[in-house]
Amino acid sequence: MSRNAWFETVAEAQRRAKKRLPGPVYAALIAGSEKGVSLDDNIAAYSELGFAARIADHHAVRDLSTSVMGIDISLPVIISPTGVQAVHPEGEVAVARAAANRGTIMGLSSFASKPVEDVVAANANTLFQVYWSGERDEMIHRIERAKAAGAKGLIATLDWSFSNGRDWGSPQIPERLTLGAAMNFAPHALPRIPWLWSFAKTFKIPDLKAPNLKPRAGGEPPTFFGAYGEWMSTPPPTWDDVQWLREQWGGPFMLKGIGRVDDAKRAIDIGATTISVSNHGGNNLDTIPAPIRMLPGIVDAVGDQVEVVLDGGVRRGGDVVKAVALGAKAVMIGRAYLWGLAANGQAGVENVLDIMRGGIDSAVLGLGRGALSELERDDIYVPDDFERER
Numbered sequence: 001m002s003r004n005a006w007f008e009t010v011a012e013a014q015r016r017a018k019k020r021l022p023g024p025v026y027a028a029l030i031a032g033s034e035k036g037v038s039l040d041d042n043i044a045a046y047s048e049l050g051f052a053a054r055i056a057d058h059h060a061v062r063d064l065s066t067s068v069m070g071i072d073i074s075l076p077v078i079i080s081p082t083g084v085q086a087v088h089p090e091g092e093v094a095v096a097r098a099a100a101n102r103g104t105i106m107g108l109s110s111f112a113s114k115p116v117e118d119v120v121a122a123n124a125n126t127l128f129q130v131y132w133s134g135e136r137d138e139m140i141h142r143i144e145r146a147k148a149a150g151a152k153g154l155i156a157t158l159d160w161s162f163s164n165g166r167d168w169g170s171p172q173i174p175e176r177l178t179l180g181a182a183m184n185f186a187p188h189a190l191p192r193i194p195w196l197w198s199f200a201k202t203f204k205i206p207d208l209k210a211p212n213l214k215p216r217a218g219g220e221p222p223t224f225f226g227a228y229g230e231w232m233s234t235p236p237p238t239w240d241d242v243q244w245l246r247e248q249w250g251g252p253f254m255l256k257g258i259g260r261v262d263d264a265k266r267a268i269d270i271g272a273t274t275i276s277v278s279n280h281g282g283n284n285l286d287t288i289p290a291p292i293r294m295l296p297g298i299v300d301a302v303g304d305q306v307e308v309v310l311d312g313g314v315r316r317g318g319d320v321v322k323a324v325a326l327g328a329k330a331v332m333i334g335r336a337y338l339w340g341l342a343a344n345g346q347a348g349v350e351n352v353l354d355i356m357r358g359g360i361d362s363a364v365l366g367l368g369r370g371a372l373s374e375l376e377r378d379d380i381y382v383p384d385d386f387e388r389e390r
Ligand SMILES: Cc1cc2nc3c(=O)[nH]c(=O)nc-3n(C[C@H](O)[C@H](O)[C@H](O)COP(=O)(O)O)c2cc1C
Pocket: 028, 029, 030, 031, 042, 080, 081, 082, 083, 084, 109, 110, 111, 129, 157, 256, 278, 279, 280, 281, 282, 283, 311, 312, 313, 314, 332, 333, 334, 335, 336
């Protein structure tokens, strides 16, 4: 009898992903930078927070719905954009379908492996994510293409410093899976028969390209590494540039990567709809504190002038409830759904969203609340030295 594909926690999905994926692909998802302090803190910080649970006057029905960037969602968890290749042949289309089936938003990276048109077809509530990369007319071309495809909002991710090197070593991923590269990759891929078979069935090996960065003039899209090179060599944006980008888009606009009160206020000045308090999943400058530590100070400073979400380290529904009680409208998840995708494709991502929903519902029940909007800071024990504010 084959093993039950369902898993009960994100930790179990991660274990299965580790078994299934070739070592370098798994390591690319772990990512992190330098010493991995932010990577670890993103998760550890949630363990320092406790629930102040109640035992009676519980609500028989709990309302877990909310909205982000004007889009109604059935739970306060949305898909954070991840530029990952080679996890699963259906890639971001499977993730988008899963998110649609569970009533939530798909965030699509411009470094993703599937075209925005296919992803919007799978989930009408898609947000397209860009970095500040390339010439302005190419940037306009990319966002116009996403708009034409039906993307409902733009995410501009600005927290990246090209810090390289990890004390535990970086994975070697070939630029293209040519025959030679495949032979080098074989020692990693061959023991991973189910992963290999999932691609073999489609008669395609991962091409490691970024179709959403196809040039305006036409031709082939760049490889992932070509795209990274363009990004590295683009002069970093000023606040005027960011405002220009927002104006070019003209619709709901999220600034992702905020960690300081002054940046949050500048985001309001340039007219952002939403900010994400984030340290890029611990992949940017190491030792940036966990977003959940930076959240309360930022929420206090911005009030209701801008919508605040958070991403980083969310692995269970209880984490989501802690973030919402401390002021986030919703959270974005990254690795959690990637483990689900690797473990069991679209169903695995649905499984992760179901785990989140179950955990959120339990915490809201235990706290004696009937809706997300009723959650308060008082519902959470926050140690004195927990928060970080600048
Ligand atoms: C493998 C990987 C690739 C990522 N690629 C992108 C990306 O292309 N664009 C982006 O805005 N964020 C990217 N991120 C960051 C995520 O959107 C998100 O901020 C982060 O994963 C949240 O932390 P978590 O993984 O602990 O949930 C990536 C993260 C990972 C792990």
